[in-house]
Amino acid sequence: MITFMNNSDSEEEPCNERTSLMSAESPPVPSYQDGLQASEAGEAQAHRKRRTGGSCNPNNITDGEAPGTGVPVRESTSENEEEELTLKYGAKHVIMLFVPVTLCMIVVVATIKSVRFYTEKNGQLIYTPFSEDTPSVGQRLLNSVLNTIIMISVIVVMTVFLVLLYKYRCYKFIHGWLILSSLMLLFLFTYIYLGEVLKTYNVAMDYPTLFLIIWNFGAVGMICIHWKGPLQLQQAYLIMISALMALVFIKYLPEWSAWVILGAISIYDLMAVLCPKGPLRMLVETAQERNEPIFPALIYSSAMIWTVGMAKPDTAPRGPSQQTWDAAEDGRENHRSPSHAASQMSETSPAPTRAITSLEELEEEERGVKLGLGDFIFYSVLVGKAAATASGDWNTTLACFVAILIGLCLTLLLLAVFKKALPALPISITFGLVFYFSTDNLVRPFMDTLASHQLYI
Amino acid sequence: AFFWLVSLLLASLIWFISVHLSDREDAKLQYGLLIFGAAVSVLLQEAFRFAYFKLLKKADEGLALISEDGRSPISLRQMAYVSGLSFGIISGVFSVINILVDSIGPGIVGIHGDSPYYFITSAFLTMALVLLHTFWGVIFFDACEKRRYWCLGLVVATHLLTSGLTFLNPWYEASLVPIFIITLCMGLWAFVTAGGSFRNILKCLSCKQEDDSRVMMYSALQVPLED
Numbered sequence: 248m249i250t251f252m253n254n255s256d257s258e259e260e261p262c263n264e265r266t267s268l269m270s271a272e273s274p275p276v277p278s279y280q281d282g283l284q285a286s287e288a289g290e291a292q293a294h295r296k297r298r299t300g301g302s303c304n305p306n307n308i309t310d311g312e313a314p315g316t317g318v319p320v321r322e323s324t325s326e327n328e329e330e331e332l333t334l335k336y337g338a339k340h341v342i343m344l345f346v347p348v349t350l351c352m353i354v355v356v357a358t359i360k361s362v363r364f365y366t367e368k369n370g371q372l373i374y375t376p377f378s379e380d381t382p383s384v385g386q387r388l389l390n391s392v393l394n395t396i397i398m399i400s401v402i403v404v405m406t407v408f409l410v411l412l413y414k415y416r417c418y419k420f421i422h423g424w425l426i427l428s429s430l431m432l433l434f435l436f437t438y439i440y441l442g443e444v445l446k447t448y449n450v451a452m453d454y455p456t457l458f459l460i461i462w463n464f465g466a467v468g469m470i471c472i473h474w475k476g477p478l479q480l481q482q483a484y485l486i487m488i489s490a491l492m493a494l495v496f497i498k499y500l501p502e503w504s505a506w507v508i509l510g511a512i513s514i515y516d517l518m519a520v521l522c523p524k525g526p527l528r529m530l531v532e533t534a535q536e537r538n539e540p541i542f543p544a545l546i547y548s549s550a551m552i553w554t555v556g557m558a559k560p561d562t563a564p565r566g567p568s569q570q571t572w573d574a575a576e577d578g579r580e581n582h583r584s585p586s587h588a589a590s591q592m593s594e595t596s597p598a599p600t601r602a603i604t605s606l607e608e609l610e611e612e613e614r615g616v617k618l619g620l621g622d623f624i625f626y627s628v629l630v631g632k633a634a635a636t637a638s639g640d641w642n643t644t645l646a647c648f649v650a651i652l653i654g655l656c657l658t659l660l661l662l663a664v665f666k667k668a669l670p671a672l673p674i675s676i677t678f679g680l681v682f683y684f685s686t687d688n689l690v691r692p693f694m695d696t697l698a699s700h701q702l703y704i
Numbered sequence: 705a706f707f708w709l710v711s712l713l714l715a716s717l718i719w720f721i722s723v724h725l726s727d728r729e730d731a732k733l734q735y736g737l738l739i740f741g742a743a744v745s746v747l748l749q750e751a752f753r754f755a756y757f758k759l760l761k762k763a764d765e766g767l768a769l770i771s772e773d774g775r776s777p778i779s780l781r782q783m784a785y786v787s788g789l790s791f792g793i794i795s796g797v798f799s800v801i802n803i804l805v806d807s808i809g810p811g812i813v814g815i816h817g818d819s820p821y822y823f824i825t826s827a828f829l830t831m832a833l834v835l836l837h838t839f840w841g842v843i844f845f846d847a848c849e850k851r852r853y854w855c856l857g858l859v860v861a862t863h864l865l866t867s868g869l870t871f872l873n874p875w876y877e878a879s880l881v882p883i884f885i886i887t888l889c890m891g892l893w894a895f896v897t898a899g900g901s902f903r904n905i906l907k908c909l910s911c912k913q914e915d916d917s918r919v920m921m922y923s924a925l926q927v928p929l930e931d
Binding site: 640642650682685686689690692693694696697700703704 | 705706709712713715716717719720723738741742745746749794795797798799801802803805822825826829830833866867870871873874
């Protein structure tokens with residue numbers, strides 16, 4: 248389907264798309280004339296790409312279907328109930344998102360701390376051509392800013408390209424790109440990762456076993472991500488590929504460039520999602536016009552709602568639309584040779600909100616909330632970089648972790664308030680960056696001095 | 705946890721600035737600044753606990769307004785416990801995680817003449833601190849709720865006292881034992897504040913079925929099943 252969003256971009260670009268928080272619910276239906284109309288409106292709204300997570304869909308639909316006494320009365324009570332349900336489910340959604348984000352970060356931090364490979368400098372990506380090995384601080388800063396500009400412009404170009412492809416319905420192209428990306432991620436990167444982990448722990452493994460393991464892992468992953476599969480397994484695979492991408496970023500982005508890129512990406516995310524002419528927003532609106540689910544791939548969803556008996560014929564079926572946007576494979580440089588491949592890593596863009604048009608049952612079903620995979624990746628990049636480069640070791644990592652989770656909480660709160668697509672990166676990344684630099688430079692000497700005298704505060 | 709981290713950040717900022725503005729070489733001055741920094745940090749922690757209380761109170765009112773039966777799903781006591789626990793966890797983790805990581809690596813404890821019991825006493829101290837923060841949270845919130853300001857002052861004073869006792873640290877009898885005594889007292893006080901009594905303990909131990917199912921449901925953040 249709409250793979251181009253994520254696939255055609257470079258890794259950055261899909262990150263942008265991915266960096267939006269999508270709500271799995273449709274916005275509250277304003278009209279409650281009668282049951283049928285309300286449910287149809289609810290369907291249409293469910294198809295709308297909501298970027299913020301939240302769930303009062305069934306609420307809307309059930310409200311609409313209740314035999315109405317008076318329309319205004321029903322509206323006000325339903326609004327109250329909606330709000331209440333929103334807040335109640337809001338808390339649940341926060342927790343539903345905390346777990347995968349935490350898991351992804353744990354995987355990244357564990358790998359960084361144990362496997363040497365991901366902290367060694369072995370060349371740079373083609374997107375960050377300027378090296379940071381310069382003697383003067385000013386030169387280094389300039390290089391990192393230039394790197395950032397190049398990276399962000401690549402992302403912007405890719406996003407715009409993606410939106411254009413989507414507008415002109417080049418679905419096959421996107422589809423193919425997506426599959427290629429996920430193939431690369433699932434097979435090549437897993438192979439490299441497994442190789443490094445085995446090297447670290449000095450475990451010998453013969454090639455036939457390796458082939459068997461990687462083949463099974465990759466094949467099941469492709470099926471789960473692009474077709475149907477158990478929800479938990481799909482979530483696990485999405486977490487794993489996010490972690491792999493984040494590790495690649497941590498390894499190949501030079502120090503200062505990484506921090507500047509993180510900052511710039513969150514600003515870009517803010518603009519792309521909220522500005523009227525932003526590419527991501529246009530994507531959402533186009534998908535809404537066409538009543539299609541946007542980007543089923545590359546969005547982590549915490550719950551699956553099986554649509555039963557869809558009334559509208561053009562509703563995209565759920566299963567095949569589950570495309571994960573994998574970063575367009577870029578021929579990432581092999582860790583053995585610092586050659587730069589120029590393939591595009593397409594990031595899976597945040598999957599559009601699932602069409603939550605479960606009309607019949609599912610009143611109190613799990614409503615999921617969706618978070619783009621790019622968000623996972625950049626959160627993990629921040630925490631991983633904190634783990635890799637901070638001299639204060641674990642304190643800094645923990646502080647960044649708490650900061651990111653609190654940022655995610657706040658974003659979800661805003662989502663519940665505004666009920667439209669919101670970028671998930673800015674608040675969390677800002678908190679994370681502030682906490683990283685302040686903990687590394689201010690808190691660490693303080694805590695170290697206290698600990699050396701065994702003082703507790 | 706976030707609030708505790710912010711308070712720690714501000715306290716380190718103050719300490720950092722004061723260290724940089726002062727003479728680095730003077731060891732006594734540095735030690736004095738450290739004591740000052742620790743005291744400031746304790747006061748800031750309590751201030752942020754108070755700020756968190758205010759925030760939770762607002763949220764509580766909001767939740768009560770929109771809920772069906774006019775009560776919020778989480779009672780203020782539960783919030784107090786959770787807040788105290790999270791302060792304690794983040795404080796304990798920050799204090800002890802680097803020590804834990806170092807304890808894995810090769811090394812000999814106390815080779816330069818320090819106490820060889822560093823790790824075990826750190827572990828006990830951290831445990832005491834976590835428990836203390838939890839108890840302080842409960843007492844603090846209850847005191848703010850009922851406007852008993854002397855309780856607040858007592859909580860802050862015991863926090864300062866505990867932190868001060870750790871300054872006696874290689875002399876573990878003088879620091880660990882009083883801290884544990886304080887922990888026990890705070891525990892009893894928090895228990896009484898939260899509504900416990902000897903009779904409650906007996907009832908709990910005799911496994912009588914209480915009509916507490918609704919509390920359980922609310923505390924699990926579940927929407928009660930609507931009919």
